[in-house]
Amino acid sequence: MDFNLPTDLVAYLARLDAFIEAEIRPLQAQHDNERFFDHRREWARTDFEGGGLPRPEWEALLLQARQRADQAGFYRFSLPEAYGGAGGGNLWMAVIREHLAAKGLGLFNDLQNEHSVVGNFPVIVMLRDFGSPAQQQQFIHGCLDGRYRIAFGLTEPGHGSDATHMDTRAVREQRHGRPGWRIDGEKMWTTGMHTATHCTLFARSSGAAGDARGITAFLVPADAPGVKIEEYLWTFNMPTDHPRVSFTDVWVPDDAMFGAEGRGLALAQAFVHENRIRQAASSLGAADYCVRESVRHARQRRPFGEDLARNQGIQFPLVELATQVEMLRLLIRQTAWQMDQMPHPEVEKTLSDKVSMCNYWANRLVCEAADRAMQVHGGIGYSRHKPFEHIYRHHRRYRITEGSEEIQMRKVAGFLFGYMGPNKF
Known part of the structure; x- marks a missing residue:
């Protein structure tokens, strides 16, 4: 039984540290970017007059750091090689995430925004495992290069941990000669919706309340008619990008279905x-x-x-x-x-x-x-x-x-x- 970390993992951590010192810390030191991490951090990051959203300059800085990490080959580490990653496993990712968090606050790893120079990609994994070929072609590389951003709409005002009793409904309906679905409901904590192009929306399409089956996932365009951000929910740690969103008479075609009909909770658990x-x-x-x-x-x-x-x-x-x-x-x-x-x-x-x-x-x-x-x-x-x-x-x-x-x-x-x-x- 050997409790030592693999030597190649130890070497990877050393390369990661060297990259942070050479590329990320100097970026943090530029143009008073320290304001996002010192005693001014909450105020520098938050547009309190604009709904409590993250300031654009804060999100732009995070994007710049991720782009540098991507160019250096670190950002996509956990993804398969087909998506530019190294197929990093759970042990490596656990050690890397602990290593980065143990450094304290910094531009290299600020998980308030799920930001890190070594990224986490739940949406990419869902697309890989459940997306149709057309969805994979459109969204996987599009999400990685920033053309698309997909929010996650599962929790509801009346239903938190128990998603099987959700009130959002999807009903088959044909419009303009095309088969599709009409969706009505409301979601809470739909993180990132302020910049999202789409939302993975979960709705009951069949079955009774409490059934695990009968819930279907859809990729709904964020600008679809009937999608409305009702409010941004201010939190213990600001800024907030966690809105309550309503979906009223929202229609999507059949090819917006994400995964198998009635098996949407598998995506949420994936x-x-x-x-x-x-x-x-x-x-x-x-x-x-x-x-x-x-x-x-x-x-x-x-x-x-x-x-x-x-x-x-x-x-x-x-x-x-x-x-x-x-x-x-x-x-x-x-x-x-x-x-x-x-x-x-x-x-x-x-x-x-x-x-x-x-x-x-x-x-x-x-x-x-x-x-x-x-x-x-x-x-x-x-x-x-x-x-x-x-x-x-x-x-x-x-x-x-x-x-x-x-x-x-x-x-x-x-x-x-x-x-x-x-x-x-």
């Missing part, structure tokens, strides 16, 4: 395990950063003429957090490695509980670590001159949005008590 293990690794890296920064500060701070670090009231909470970081790192890497050893459908059957363990615990841990870092740093830790409040506000969302921790604990319980999984009885 990337969940990969996404959760990577996001868990990011939370782990951020937690590690908070602990290390707290230790460094405690060694430098000298209240009453003695190192702050000598106080057990400072030591013991950080010891517990550091211990959890080490244990969680092993579980995340083991789980990611196991995911790489099996076909994707097998992950749901045999490892889904471990992925949920990693994710919900990492999201809880980073919030505890950020809170402790504020406490150890005192007044300056509470201020925006340190990154801990931003880390807390950003990662707190994942205890809800990446499958709430209660939903994930229920998955773990299902495996543990034999209601689902390989030991079902």
Whole structure:
């Protein structure tokens, strides 16, 4: 049993660090771009008078960083070679995401916008696995080069974790001699809709409320008649690009159907395990950063003429957090490695509980670590001159949005008590 990271992965991290130092940090230092990362970050990023949306100059800077990463060969790492990637697996992506998050805030990795120099591409994977040949031809490279951006419309005002009771309806209807679908409903948290060209919209097309089957996905043009952004939902961490969107008498042709009719929830689940293990690794890296920064500060701070670090009231909470970081790192890497050893459908059957363990615990841990870092740093830790409040506000969302921790604990319980999984009885 070898717990060492593969030597080629270690070498890749070194090349990634060198690229960040040569290309990304200088870009961050230009034209007062530091305002997006220092104590001014929330105000610099947010157009508070324009609905709380991200400022165009902020999104333009992120795009420039991604383009540099793409030119250097890092951005598409996780994608198949056919799409310009390297086919990076789950273990590599988990280690990379932890490595980047452990660096703190910076243009190289700012997951408030799901931005990173090593990208995450759930929509591309969905198109690869469920799109028609025409959809793959149109959208895959179009999304990668920026011509298309696809939002995700699943959650509704009355239905969050339980998508099977959604109220949005799709009904077959012919218009202008063409077969298609009329869609009516409303979606919440439709992230990125302000710049989206299309929305992956989920609607019940058959069956009864609560049925997993009977929900169909559609690729709906964002500018289709009847699509309306009703409001942008301001959040704990601003800016916001999470609107409530209504769909009223929206018509799409048959070829807008995304995947098989009535099997739309398979799309929503297609990337969940990969996404959760990577996001868990990011939370782990951020937690590690908070602990290390707290230790460094405690060694430098000298209240009453003695190192702050000598106080057990400072030591013991950080010891517990550091211990959890080490244990969680092993579980995340083991789980990611196991995911790489099996076909994707097998992950749901045999490892889904471990992925949920990693994710919900990492999201809880980073919030505890950020809170402790504020406490150890005192007044300056509470201020925006340190990154801990931003880390807390950003990662707190994942205890809800990446499958709430209660939903994930229920998955773990299902495996543990034999209601689902390989030991079902």
